[in-house]
Each structure stands twice: as structure tokens, then as C-alpha cells.
Amino acid sequence: MTQVLLAVVLGLLFALGTFLVLRTDVVRVVWGVTLMSQAANVYLVTMGGLTGGAPVLEGGHGGETGAVTDPLVQALVLTAIVIGFGTTAFALVLTYRVHEEHGTIDLGEVRAE
Amino acid sequence: MQPSRTALLALLVVPFLGAGLTPLVYRVLGERTAYYAAAVAAVCLGLVGSLYGTTGTVVVPWIPSYGVSLALYVDGLALLVGTLASGVGVLVFAYSGGYMHGEPGQAKYYATLLAFMGSMLGVAFAADLIALFVFWELTSVSSFLLIGHYQDADASLYAARKSMLVTVSGGLFMLVGFLVLHDAAGAALGEATFRLAGEGSMLANADAMVAELRTRGLLVPVLALVGLGAATKSAQVPFHIWLPNAMEAPTPVSAFLHSATMVKAGVYLVGRFRPLLFTDEWLVLFAALGLATMTVTAILAVAASDIKELLAYSTASHLGLIVAGFGLSGVLGAETGAFHILNHALFKAALFLVAGIVAHEAGTRAIDDLGGLYRDLPVTAAVTVVAALGMAGLPPFNGFYSKELLFHAAWEVATEAVAGGGSPLWWLIPAVAVFGSVFTFLYSIRFLMLFFGEKPEALGEVHSPPVAMTAPAALLGALALAVGLGGVTATAGVHLAPVEAFVGSVVDGTVVAAGDHGGHGNFSYHLPTKVTPYLLMSALTVGVGAAAYPSFDRIRDGVRAVRAVDPLRPNWYYDGTVHGLDRSAAIDIVQTGQLRTYVVALSLVTAALTLGAYAAAGTGLPALVAAGLEPALVVVLLVAVVGAVAVGAAPSHIAGVLTLSIVGFMVAIFYILASAPDLALTQLVVETLVLVIFLLVLDKLPAFYGSIPRLRALRDGLVALAVGATVTVTVLLSTAATPEDVIAAYFVENAPVPAEHGPVFVDAGGGGNIVNVILVDFRAFDTLGEISVVAMAALSVVTLVAMRERGEVR
Numbered sequence: 001m002t003q004v005l006l007a008v009v010l011g012l013l014f015a016l017g018t019f020l021v022l023r024t025d026v027v028r029v030v031w032g033v034t035l036m037s038q039a040a041n042v043y044l045v046t047m048g049g050l051t052g053g054a055p056v057l058e059g060g061h062g063g064e065t066g067a068v069t070d071p072l073v074q075a076l077v078l079t080a081i082v083i084g085f086g087t088t089a090f091a092l093v094l095t096y097r098v099h100e101e102h103g104t105i106d107l108g109e110v111r112a113e
Numbered sequence: 114m115q116p117s118r119t120a121l122l123a124l125l126v127v128p129f130l131g132a133g134l135t136p137l138v139y140r141v142l143g144e145r146t147a148y149y150a151a152a153v154a155a156v157c158l159g160l161v162g163s164l165y166g167t168t169g170t171v172v173v174p175w176i177p178s179y180g181v182s183l184a185l186y187v188d189g190l191a192l193l194v195g196t197l198a199s200g201v202g203v204l205v206f207a208y209s210g211g212y213m214h215g216e217p218g219q220a221k222y223y224a225t226l227l228a229f230m231g232s233m234l235g236v237a238f239a240a241d242l243i244a245l246f247v248f249w250e251l252t253s254v255s256s257f258l259l260i261g262h263y264q265d266a267d268a269s270l271y272a273a274r275k276s277m278l279v280t281v282s283g284g285l286f287m288l289v290g291f292l293v294l295h296d297a298a299g300a301a302l303g304e305a306t307f308r309l310a311g312e313g314s315m316l317a318n319a320d321a322m323v324a325e326l327r328t329r330g331l332l333v334p335v336l337a338l339v340g341l342g343a344a345t346k347s348a349q350v351p352f353h354i355w356l357p358n359a360m361e362a363p364t365p366v367s368a369f370l371h372s373a374t375m376v377k378a379g380v381y382l383v384g385r386f387r388p389l390l391f392t393d394e395w396l397v398l399f400a401a402l403g404l405a406t407m408t409v410t411a412i413l414a415v416a417a418s419d420i421k422e423l424l425a426y427s428t429a430s431h432l433g434l435i436v437a438g439f440g441l442s443g444v445l446g447a448e449t450g451a452f453h454i455l456n457h458a459l460f461k462a463a464l465f466l467v468a469g470i471v472a473h474e475a476g477t478r479a480i481d482d483l484g485g486l487y488r489d490l491p492v493t494a495a496v497t498v499v500a501a502l503g504m505a506g507l508p509p510f511n512g513f514y515s516k517e518l519l520f521h522a523a524w525e526v527a528t529e530a531v532a533g534g535g536s537p538l539w540w541l542i543p544a545v546a547v548f549g550s551v552f553t554f555l556y557s558i559r560f561l562m563l564f565f566g567e568k569p570e571a572l573g574e575v576h577s578p579p580v581a582m583t584a585p586a587a588l589l590g591a592l593a594l595a596v597g598l599g600g601v602t603a604t605a606g607v608h609l610a611p612v613e614a615f616v617g618s619v620v621d622g623t624v625v626a627a628g629d630h631g632g633h634g635n636f637s638y639h640l641p642t643k644v645t646p647y648l649l650m651s652a653l654t655v656g657v658g659a660a661a662y663p664s665f666d667r668i669r670d671g672v673r674a675v676r677a678v679d680p681l682r683p684n685w686y687y688d689g690t691v692h693g694l695d696r697s698a699a700i701d702i703v704q705t706g707q708l709r710t711y712v713v714a715l716s717l718v719t720a721a722l723t724l725g726a727y728a729a730a731g732t733g734l735p736a737l738v739a740a741g742l743e744p745a746l747v748v749v750l751l752v753a754v755v756g757a758v759a760v761g762a763a764p765s766h767i768a769g770v771l772t773l774s775i776v777g778f779m780v781a782i783f784y785i786l787a788s789a790p791d792l793a794l795t796q797l798v799v800e801t802l803v804l805v806i807f808l809l810v811l812d813k814l815p816a817f818y819g820s821i822p823r824l825r826a827l828r829d830g831l832v833a834l835a836v837g838a839t840v841t842v843t844v845l846l847s848t849a850a851t852p853e854d855v856i857a858a859y860f861v862e863n864a865p866v867p868a869e870h871g872p873v874f875v876d877a878g879g880g881g882n883i884v885n886v887i888l889v890d891f892r893a894f895d896t897l898g899e900i901s902v903v904a905m906a907a908l909s910v911v912t913l914v915a916m917r918e919r920g921e922v923r
Contacts, residue, residue, distance in 0.1 A: 004845065009750045015836055015837030016760065019830065022829040027814065034773065035757060035773070038777060046844065047847060050746075054790050056881055056882045068861055070855065075887040078791055081796055081799055082799065082899050082903060085799045085903070086905075089806055096914075104815075107707065
């Protein structure tokens with residue numbers, strides 16, 4: 001059931017993200033992209049399986065690791081979160097610049113100029 | 114002797130490094146950057162000189178997993194093209210110092226020219242098809258930039274686009290040909306390689322390659338594909354149309370790229386592939402292509418009204434002669450091509466520099482307005498006499514010898530074919546060669562007559578040119594004269610050894626190893642000492658040309674009348690196609706410039722392809738397992754969805770940002786539940802930062818929210834639903850199917866530190882966290898990439914904000 005719930009939730013997040021990207025307000029477009037990248041990260045972690053403990057060795061040397069979740073997807077997602085942060089910041093400054101250049105953040109009007 | 118690895122690599126690095134430094138140098142030196150660029154070219158010329166006499170391959174691994182390496186190969190042909198690129202480069206840069214005085218965009222001009230020179234050297238020395246292709250396209254790109262140097266002139270932009278479209282699309286055909294060759298090499302050589310020259314290469318196993326291609330029925334397609342690349346680059350009929358337009362570039366560029374070097378890349382390719390692919394099909398294809406080009410463009414040159422247009426058509430015509438030479442069989446064919454590359458570069462680069470001087474000093478390039486220039490430009494006139502008569506093919510000037518070789522080769526091929534029972538159509542080859550040469554003679558003399566006869570009244574005062582402009586032209590003229598006189602002294606027994614040995618080594622590189630008879634490297638040329646059929650062909654050319662010259666104007670008008678018929682003009686087809694594509698209604702539907710159009714198209718296509726692929730593969734949804742719902746997870750995910758809905762429905766930007774961070778924090782809690790503590794920590798930090806940045810930026814933005822018409826909301830909702838459904842199905846399918854052998858298992862199994870290392874690794878080194886160890890050790894390069902992305906984003910942010918504050922609006 002967990003998988004079904006996650007699948008539906010991810011589907012909804014992507015749908016809302018797409019809807020936002022289709023708006024003419026640049027800020028909302030940025031939100032949409034952020035929302036979709038969050039959902040993509042969650043998807044990747046889900047792929048690694050949700051059962052098992054944190055992938056950290058128990059207290060020191062030679063210890064058994066036991067059943068842990070997939071460390072590889074976590075490493076990938078960690079990178080993705082940081083890069084997502086960089087691109088969001090960049091997108092926001094671009095938005096600011098669009099406002100400065102065109103005096104509007106309505107994409108329909110920006111194009112008309 | 115093996116070439117020096119250092120010298121070869123330096124040869125490729127120096128021009129590009131020089132190009133990169135040009136903007137800085139320009140700030141210091143200003144217009145004298147020309148001499149800096151000339152110095153860089155001189156260094157390259159020196160490096161090429163140091164390679165003289167060596168043969169062999171130098172390999173630098175590039176993409177080892179695909180067998181792609183930067184292999185460089187030195188032989189006579191490569192050295193010839195390399196010498197032209199760097200040698201003519203020195204002269205053109207020096208000449209630019211005078212010509213470009215007061216022109217705009219000089220830093221860009223010199224940087225591009227230097228980058229071009231580097232690319233051309235790369236084309237000459239590449240021994241690997243991929244490297245050859247990359248450098249080949251780089252020359253096209255730099256040519257595009259240089260032709261469009263005057264960015265405000267529509268004619269420049271038109272010409273730049275045209276040359277780009279023609280040469281780059283030809284290059285793509287060539288790439289397909291290379292891939293076919295690569296594939297064929299897999300069967301013929303035992304391993305699929307891109308190596309063109311050197312040990313274990315295609316050239317070293319030419320017979321096996323041709324046999325393999327023939328059995329697959331791919332020989333003619335490969336010839337056609339490689340031929341298309343060469344024909345577009347070297348302006349062969351019907352792709353010659355871009356070359357006359359390319360004359361919009363500054364004259365030094367025309368002299369350098371569009372006569373001496375870049376257009377030679379095509380004939381270089383033909384020469385390089387000649388030993389590999391020479392067959393009867395090759396002979397027919399390239400001899401026909403070359404002779405057709407030589408004749409058609411020579412006729413068009415007669416109709417030219419502008420001196421640079423005349424020279425452009427003439428360049429295409431002489432390139433046709435070289436291609437025809439390489440197309441014909443035997444050592445003679447190779448000698449024609451090799452020797453004419455050198456001769457043409459000498460006389461044509463000189464003539465272009467002359468044209469630049471005339472345009473600069475007389476103020477016009479119109480042929481009808483010019484005349485009697487020798488009084489004002491005596492040195493230039495002398496250079497023109499040598500170069501134009503060489504172009505006409507008159508003895509004892511340099512063009513005569515290579516043209517005589519063409520006649521000889523054409524005659525031999527025709528007599529051999531007819532004697533072997535071939536059809537009399539073979540006689541067309543020598544006949545067309547003579548016919549085309551008559552027109553060459555006509556326009557050469559016309560160009561020469563700019564300097565003699567009466568000076569038209571309308572032509573004002575003609576200034577004398579600066580030494581920086583006359584000296585390079587005079588030097589090229591002197592070299593052309595020396596090559597020509599070498600033939601005269603050779604008749605008396607004194608050979609011009611360096612030139613003969615050099616051309617001989619070029620011939621070695623283009624001659625077919627097995628099929629060609631005759632000695633290698635024994636090239637020599639001299640005036641004919643007895644009457645032969647081919648000497649009579651030369652005499653016929655000159656005789657008919659001289660007889661026809663008095664009625665030059667009538668011939669020209671006749672050609673112009675024929676040229677005006679639209680369906681006969683390749684330009685008519687080019688303009689029609691480009692204009693048709695440019696103005697078609699489809700563009701307005703596909704390219705609206707609106708983000709939403711592209712997002713809708715992209716989303717729907719991706720969704721359709723994904724779902725279609727599942728359906729095609731017959732994948733069924735996995736069975737539902739009705740157990741194991743963790744209450745905490747349900748709550749967190751539901752809150753996230755509610756947050757996301759609130760983002761979509763947010764009445765203000767502030768409300769939206771706040772609800773967006775609710776989603777973010779819920780995702781962080783999800784990571785905790787999913788046993789990913791590192792992700793949760795990172796997510797919390799990032800989410801906080803993003804919230805702060807959002808608020809900082811929103812403070813500066815207007816409160817625009819945009820109303821959504823109902824119809825549009827419905828349409829967007831449907832697109833969003835399609836995307837959501839695709840994601841749901843994908844998640845269900847992919848989480849249900851976990852592969853047997855996951856990479857992560859390796860890390861988990863090997864994570865525990867062996868007992869003999871003691872606790873220090875984990876306790877002091879923090880090696881207990883598998884995710885951290887993966888990030889900093891095993892995938893450290895990914896982390897480096899991640900840091901670079903953040904750094905670049907930060908730099909871009911600073912630039913975007915600071916540039917505006919400094920007042921740079923665009």
C-alpha cells in the first residue's frame with residue numbers, strides 16, 4: 001500500500017508542478033519547477049526502498065551493517081538537493097532581472113515587447 | 114623519422130591559446146595586435162617547419178572507452194596544408210595591420226582568425242576521423258564569424274548564414290560517411306576504429322576496406338557522402354554558391370580562408386581519402402565533379418562585375434581543377450592535385466591581397482570602373498602580372514606546370530580507357546579540361562587588364578598603399594615567380610630542389626599504394642622540350658583564349674543572359690528553400706516564443722511516449738499489497754499534498770512561498786521516515802535558505818498574480834493530469850521491479866571496516882556513514898561537479914545583479 005500511496009502522491013505533486021509551470025507569472029513557474037524537483041527527489045529515495053535502517057555503521061569497527069536502505073540513491077539525491085538549491089536561486093535572480101528589464105513578470109507581456 | 118610529439122601538440126595549442134589571449138593583448142597593443150597575431154602564426158610556421166621530413170603518428174588518448182583518440186599524423190600532404198595555414202597566416206596578419214586600420218571589432222577579428230588557423234592545422238594533422246570532423250566543423254564556425262564580421266550589413270549576415278548552412282550540412286553528410294567507414298573497419302581490420310592514418314589504420318589496409326565496402330554495397334554511398342563534405346567545403350558545383358557571397362568578409366579573410374586554406378580543406382579531404390577509396394567509381398565521380406566545377410565556375414568568373422567576385426569564382430574553378438586531378442588515376446593525377454594546391458595558394462592569395470589594395474586605394478571594386486592602375490600602383494601591378502599569368506596557365510609562370518600535368522593526366526586516362534575498349538565519351542575529359550581552361554585564360558587576362566590600358570575618367574586619385582600591405586603581396590608574388598622560374602632552370606638541368614622534394618612528399622601521401630605505377634617522391638617539373646598532345650592542348654587553350662579576348666564583352670553579356678535564367682541558378686533553389694522555410698506558417702505555430710507552448714508540447718510528448726512504451730512492452734500494473742501503511746508516513750504525505758495544492762491556489766506570492774516551504778519541510782520529514790538522515794539535514798538547511806532567498810526577491814517584485822481564464826485552466830489541468838498519471842504509473846512499475854543485483858549491495862557489504870584496522874577509521878575518520886563515504890570518496894567527482902554548479906550559480910547571480918547596477922542594460 002505504501003507504494004500505491006507514494007505513487008499517487010508523487011503523481012499529484014507532479015501534476016501541480018506542471019500546472020504551475022504553465023502559468024504566465026514567472027514566480028509561479030519557479031515554484032512549479034521547485035515542486036517537481038522535490039517530487040523527483042522523493043521518487044528516487046522511494047526507488048531505494050523504504051524498509052531498513054539508516055545506512056550508518058553501528059558504533060564502530062567490524063560491526064554488522066544489517067538491513068539498511070539504499071545508500072547510493074541517498075548520495076545521488078543529496079547531490080540533487082544541493083544543485084536544486086543553486087538552480088532555484090539562479091532562477092529567482094533571473095526573475096528579478098526580468099522584472100528590472102521589462103517592468104513586469106507576466107510572461108505574456110514580456111513576449112509582446 | 115618520427116615527428117616530435119611536443120611540437121605537434123604545441124602546434125594545436127599555440128593558436129588557440131593565442132586566440133584566447135587576444136582580447137587582453139588588444140587592450141594593451143590596440144591595432145598592433147595584428148603583429149602579435151602574426152608572431153603567433155610565425156611560431157606555428159616554425160613548428161611546422163621543425164616537422165619537415167618526418168612521417169608518422171602521435172596518439173593522445175581522448176575517449177578511450179569509445180576508442181576515440183586524438184591521433185595526429187604527419188606526412189607531406191599534412192605539412193603542405195599546415196604550411197599554407199601558418200605561412201599565409203603570417204602574411205595575412207601582417208597585411209591586416211594595414212587593411213583593418215580603423216575597422217570595428219578588431220579583437221574579435223584577430224581572435225577568430227587565430228582560432229581558425231588552429232582548426233585548420235587540426236584538420237591538416239588529424240589522423241582520426243572524429244578529430245578531423247571536429248576541427249573541420251570548427252573551421253566552418255570560424256568562417257561563419259569572419260564572413261559576418263560587419264554585423265550591421267544585411268549582405269554579411271546573409272552570406273554568413275549561407276556559408277554556414279552549406280558547409281555544415283555538408284559536414285554532417287561527411288560524418289555519416291565516417292560512421293559507415295568506422296563500421297566497415299570493424300569487419301575489414303578486425304576492430305572498429307576511427308583511425309584514418311598510421312599503423313593499423315584504414316589507409317594502411319585500403320584494399321581490405323574497399324573490398325569490405327564493395328561487398329556491403331556501400332562503396333558508392335561512402336564516396337558520395339565524403340564527396341558531399343568535400344564539395345560543400347571546397348565550393349564545388351552546385352555548392353559553389355556560398356563562396357562569392359563569402360566575399361563580404363574583409364579582404365584578408367577572403368585571401369586566407371576563402372582561397373588559400375579553408376576551401377582547401379575539401380580538396381585536402383579528397384587527397385587524403387584518395388589512397389583509401391581510389392576505384393573506378395572514384396575516378397568517374399571526382400573527375401566529373403572537378404571538371405564540371407572548373408568549367409562552370411570559370412564561365413561564371415567571366416561574367417563577374419566585381420574583382421572579388423571574379424576571384425571567388427576563379428577560386429572555385431581552380432579547386433575544381435585540383436579535385437579533377439585527384440580524381441584522375443595514376444601518379445600524374447596526384448601530382449596535378451598536389452602541385453596545384455601549392456601553386457594556387459601562391460598566386461590566388463597574392464591576387465586577393467592585390468584586390469584588397471585596389472579596393473582600399475582606388476575606392477571601388479567594380480571591374481568596369483578600373484583601368485590603367487599600373488601608373489599609380491607599380492609594385493602591385495608587377496605582382497599581378499606574375500600571379501594572373503600563373504592563373505591563366507601561361508609558361509613560364511607556376512600555374513602552367515600544374516595545368517600541363519592535368520592535361521597530361523586527362524590525356525593518359527582517356528587514351529588508356531579508349532584503348533581498353535571504353536566508350537569514346539572518355540575523350541570528354543581532356544576536351545572539357547581544355548574548354549574550361551579557355552575561360553580561365555579569359556578572366557585572368559581581364560583581371561590583369563585592370564592595371565593596363567586607359568585610366569577611366571571617373572576613377573579619382575589612387576593613393577599608394579602602406580608597406581604592410583604591399584610587402585606580403587610582393588612576397589607571395591616572388592614565391593610564385595620562383596616556383597615558375599624553377600621550371601625554366603630545371604629545363605637547363607638546375608632543379609629547384611626544395612620545392613620538388615616537398616611536392617614529391619605530398620604526392621607520396623596521396624598516391625595509391627598498390628595501383629599507381631612509377632616512382633614515389635621523384636617529382637620534378639620543367640618546361641616541355643618536345644611536342645606532345647598535352648602541349649598542344651595548352652597551346653590550343655592559349656590560342657583560342659587570345660583569339661576570343663577581343664570579344665570579351667560580348668561573351669560576358671552572353672553568360673550574364675544565361676545566368677539570369679532562374680532555374681539554372683543554384684542560388685534560386687537555395688533562396689527559395691530558405692525563404693520558404695523561414696516564412697512558412699508552421700514556424701508561427703511551433704515557435705510561439707511562449708514558455709507554455711513548449712512545456713505543453715514537451716509534457717504531452719513525454720507522457721505519450723512513456724505510456725506508449727509501457728503498452729508496447731505489455732507491462733501490467735503490479736498486484737496491490739493491502740498491508741503495511743505507516744500512519745506517520747500517511748500524515749506527512751497528505752500534508753505535503755495539501756501544501757502543494759495550497760501553492761497552486763495561493764492568493765499572493767508570500768502565501769505561496771510559505772506553503773511551498775511546508776511541502777519542503779514535509780519532504781524533510783519523509784526523508785527521516787525513509788531512514789535517510791543526511792538527506793533530511795540537507796533538505797532542512799536548503800529549505801530554510803530557499804525560503805529566505807524567495808522572501809528577499811519577492812520584496813522587489815510587484816504583486817502580479819495573473820487571472821486564469823476558465824478554459825485555459827481546464828486545458829492546463831488536463832495536461833497536468835496526463836503528467837501526473839504518467840508519473841504515478843511509472844512509480845508503481847519501477848518500485849515494484851527492483852533489480853536482483855543492486856550496486857548499493859556492494860557498498861553495504863564492504864562498508865564495515867576490517868577488524869585489524871581497529872576503531873580509528875570509524876571513530877576518528879567518520880567512515881561509518883556509508884552515504885558520506887560514497888560522496889567524498891567513491892563519487893568524489895560528482896561532488897566536485899555539484900560544488901562547481903553552486904559556484905557557477907553564485908557567479909551568475911552576482912553578475913546578473915552587479916551588471917545591472919553598473920548600468921549595463923543589455
